[in-house]
Amino acid sequence: MARKLTAKGTKRRSELLDYAARTFARDGYHTTSVASIVEGLHVGKGVFYWYFASKDELFIHILAEAQRALRLAQRDAIAGEHDPVRRIEQGIRASMRWLSEHRHLFVLTEFARTEARFAPVIRAGERQAVEDALPHVAAGITAGLLRREDPEVMTAAIIGVTAHLARVLVLEQGRDPDRVAQAAISFCRDGILQEAEVRAAAESAGASG
Amino acid sequence: MARKLTAKGTKRRSELLDYAARTFARDGYHTTSVASIVEGLHVGKGVFYWYFASKDELFIHILAEAQRALRLAQRDAIAGEHDPVRRIEQGIRASMRWLSEHRHLFVLTEFARTEARFAPVIRAGERQAVEDALPHVAAGITAGLLRREDPEVMTAAIIGVTAHLARVLVLEQGRDPDRVAQAAISFCRDGILQEAEVRAAAESAGASG
Amino acid sequence: MARKLTAKGTKRRSELLDYAARTFARDGYHTTSVASIVEGLHVGKGVFYWYFASKDELFIHILAEAQRALRLAQRDAIAGEHDPVRRIEQGIRASMRWLSEHRHLFVLTEFARTEARFAPVIRAGERQAVEDALPHVAAGITAGLLRREDPEVMTAAIIGVTAHLARVLVLEQGRDPDRVAQAAISFCRDGILQEAEVRAAAESAGASG
Amino acid sequence: MARKLTAKGTKRRSELLDYAARTFARDGYHTTSVASIVEGLHVGKGVFYWYFASKDELFIHILAEAQRALRLAQRDAIAGEHDPVRRIEQGIRASMRWLSEHRHLFVLTEFARTEARFAPVIRAGERQAVEDALPHVAAGITAGLLRREDPEVMTAAIIGVTAHLARVLVLEQGRDPDRVAQAAISFCRDGILQEAEVRAAAESAGASG
DNA sequence: CATGAATGAGGCTTCATTCAT
């Protein structure tokens, strides 16, 4: 494609992208037909194929755009921040908020991973996300702020926690994204284990009790 | 359905279940046709519908069976264990191993979540998983071994870490599941933050350095 | 076919015929599968093909049997009767009662007429019915009891009235077959027109009124 | 459905309707595949489903349209006529002619009655037909022109005679519809019985002979 | 740019019939 678009054309194109994304997310990619998309927008089928070469291409556009937007949100969030730990925290907060506000795009990402044609797009995006976060983790380790563990593992774990809590607690259970972000941060920072001293106190109390 | 099956029939049914699961996982559910399944097994198309009412029904069987099997593996893993923390650790290890050994079923689960008719199955399974793990987390908190945080959040976070590391590090990168399990456990136990004392030492060293 | 059947075999065969006939009538011939018939009788598919060469053959048996039975009922009804008009009346009564008691067979006959493979069976049966009734009509004309009209037309008309009233009033509306038979007889005998004298009286009354 | 159709589209749609109706009538509804219909019209399979949601829906359209057309023909036929008896006669004539000219639609109606999903359409149409004719019969009775019998029964009988003679004498035997209509009228008006006086004369003659 | 119409491969499912045991 890469057509030159008029102002109206640009608008049409984003209408298509947005409506398709929401419909794909709600009904599934395969379950949504091109016909239903153009019907939903009250336009002819020609419109669709004027702006996009194929249904697949449209979907890949949606995915790429979503990844770009999330990355931007994360970048903005850590812009003025220099402490590695707080950068990570801000990243988690921004991600949680973005996933909450663009839940339909989140769902699409999860689907895309399961189909051979789209998986590479997602994997590339995820590698990118890891590469974006890795330096902060590494810096945190170097600065002695973070444990001396494989930084790639740590990064992946943080992403995993964030995504899963976003899905289960925010999207499915409807909890407040900022609170869930805080919980995710707390979990990632300190884990689940009680601090040694407190634990010792509790144990002696338990023994004496 | 619910036919009476002979020994041969039972075998055929599992062949179908297994072959279909692997093919769905490799090529995607929608991309795999019933025709290709029966061709792959060198049987007539009717065989499929002798054992299953529909492609969807077969898929739901696969999902349910996978959830049951993972749950059994987890149950076995914590059988002889009474300490809540070690129960959680064993659960993570067992899950990681199972997901690594049944990666195709893991992939299917992730897809199923993205389609309205299958999502309920997955969500039910996940609720079940949370309910299974929750008591141990709660017991750990009561015993003063775990931080006094929302146990449901903790449980969800643990599941999120485990699943994500399984996918990225084990399935995609091919790392050893037991090592990844250990990393997941370590992350979940202690988080990423360096212990306060070490941190203090590092900071003073950094200051003096 | 034409197997020699044991007593048990004969029973099985009529069970099949009866169950199939009722199911065909209720659900339609094409809509009823051989599988559903054997399932309904809790037997294997082999049973079906042991007694009948094909689904079509079974159906044709049902049709032929139905026609034979109706014909017998009619024959019995006029057995002791020698007056042509009363023979016709008794024929109508017997038919109405039989159709009411074997409504499922009636429905099948109507369907069979609409499919090229079965239509000839029905038409043959109907020709037979006309041939059976024709002599009585002809005798009635000769005896000066019936109008001097084309006897074939009269016969067809009588059959038409009987069948239609059976379907609409007895089967659909659930009226009493004997009453409907009486109405059919009355209609066939005298038509709808008021007798001339009564009509004349009414008209003069209307004129004076 | 309920599409906006262009002139060309409207034409296509009627082509489909007409061709399908004739083919269904000739070969049977179940025996006629959608594939054979579109092949017969030299169009792609999609065309069928562009205009109709399903084979069943198309068929129901055909039935409804047929009923509407027959009703119109009847209405036209009695338009200038005020005498109840002549209205009935004209109705019979118009019906006979219409059935003869649209024999394929007649056949479809008869089939439709035998399948659960179509039967309601037919029954509704038939109720309509009875309701249309009933007033004239009732008026005839009130005016003293027709016998004082259950008008619904009379109406049903008239319809039964007309339909049956149309099928057997016109469609199957190829007789002239107007002559058959006349015979039907005569039958319905006067029945089969010879008038009393003629009968008496005949009997005395027979006695003396 | 846009529309309604058309294409036709391909998908899911049914089902009469046959067969090994």
Add this chain to the structure above:
DNA sequence: GATGAATGAAGCCTCATTCAT
């Protein structure tokens, strides 16, 4: 005689895509 299993042609329908206007 009888069963569960298997066959595979054929049916209905969907849908991404193309095209004439």
